[in-house]
Amino acid sequence: MTSLTQRNSGLVQRRTEASRNAADKERPPGEEDHEPHRGDDQDDDDTGDSKETRLTLMEEVLLLGLKDREGYTSFWNDCISSGLRGCMLIELALRGRLQLEACGMRRKGLLARKVICKSDAPTGDVLLDEALKHIKDTQPPETVQSWIELLSGETWNPLKLHYQLRNVRERLAKNLVEKGVLTTEKQNFLLFDMTTHPLTNNNIKQRLIKKVQEAVLDKWVNDPQRMDKRLLALIFLAHSSDVLENAFAPLLDDQYDLAMKRVRQLLELESEGESMKANANELLWAVVAAFTK
Numbered sequence: 001m002t003s004l005t006q007r008n009s010g011l012v013q014r015r016t017e018a019s020r021n022a023a024d025k026e027r028p029p030g031e032e033d034h035e036p037h038r039g040d041d042q043d044d045d046d047t048g049d050s051k052e053t054r055l056t057l058m059e060e061v062l063l064l065g066l067k068d069r070e071g072y073t074s075f076w077n078d079c080i081s082s083g084l085r086g087c088m089l090i091e092l093a094l095r096g097r098l099q100l101e102a103c104g105m106r107r108k109g110l111l112a113r114k115v116i117c118k119s120d121a122p123t124g125d126v127l128l129d130e131a132l133k134h135i136k137d138t139q140p141p142e143t144v145q146s147w148i149e150l151l152s153g154e155t156w157n158p159l160k161l162h163y164q165l166r167n168v169r170e171r172l173a174k175n176l177v178e179k180g181v182l183t184t185e186k187q188n189f190l191l192f193d194m195t196t197h198p199l200t201n202n203n204i205k206q207r208l209i210k211k212v213q214e215a216v217l218d219k220w221v222n223d224p225q226r227m228d229k230r231l232l233a234l235i236f237l238a239h240s241s242d243v244l245e246n247a248f249a250p251l252l253d254d255q256y257d258l259a260m261k262r263v264r265q266l267l268e269l270e271s272e273g274e275s276m277k278a279n280a281n282e283l284l285w286a287v288v289a290a291f292t293k
Helices: 002-007 011-026 038-046 057-065 080-094 126-137 143-151 158-163 170-177 200-215 229-241 244-249 253-267 271-275 283-290
Strands: 099-102 116-119 185-188 192-196
Touching: 011 244, 038 192, 057 080, 057 192, 057 200, 057 244, 080 099, 080 126, 080 143, 080 170, 080 229, 080 283, 099 283, 116 244, 126 143, 126 170, 170 271, 192 200, 200 229, 200 244, 200 253, 229 244, 229 283, 244 253, 271 283
Parallel strands: none
Antiparallel strands: 099 116, 185 192
């Protein structure tokens, strides 16, 4: 199995190597010394050094769910709405804006603890700032599960409908248009016209897919505490949003089976126990618990 995985590193990687080799052949002799290697640019993008291609968790999950040519998510996907709200909570936690209340002497479970505003400093993202304001202004505080439902508009209480964040997918798609990843078109669906956002920058999506693939294949560490928190959250939330399959579709059968086996290992983890380990982000694991309970 190991030799097979090393020999076949996935469709995304093969395409990347092929395009790189073709570029090397076309480059005039001596030009290598004056131009940075493409791999260096890719590393910069992956680490967030390029502002144009730095994506939030919400944008990454939406990008995985969007059909490249059609420019919209599957009409049958009823999971992505709540998944994107979970992304917002984790994104705010990773940026130091939110945290869970102290567990107390009786050690409340993750899903029973309230979400607390740690800092109300603007994030620069309109959706995140809107969610942060709701959480900051709400007294008494709500739990992670409640916030996912409230921000999604899934409440029977008419007094809480104002918490719903509207047109989230469209607003995220417009962010990706501004970052040069998508474009905007109008499509006619017999009875109505719909704004769609087809993919224009395939390199960014392929890098995202490759990052997800490598996390559970070539760069698998078999310990969630050693994984990058943002990447770990992306895998969990892509699965909860029913878009993770899109990242694994190009893989060979053996690689696909191995990738899904390792994803199942992550899904079977005990969130309460993981949240108590050193350097763990409690709110991240609370969101995971909300989706995997």
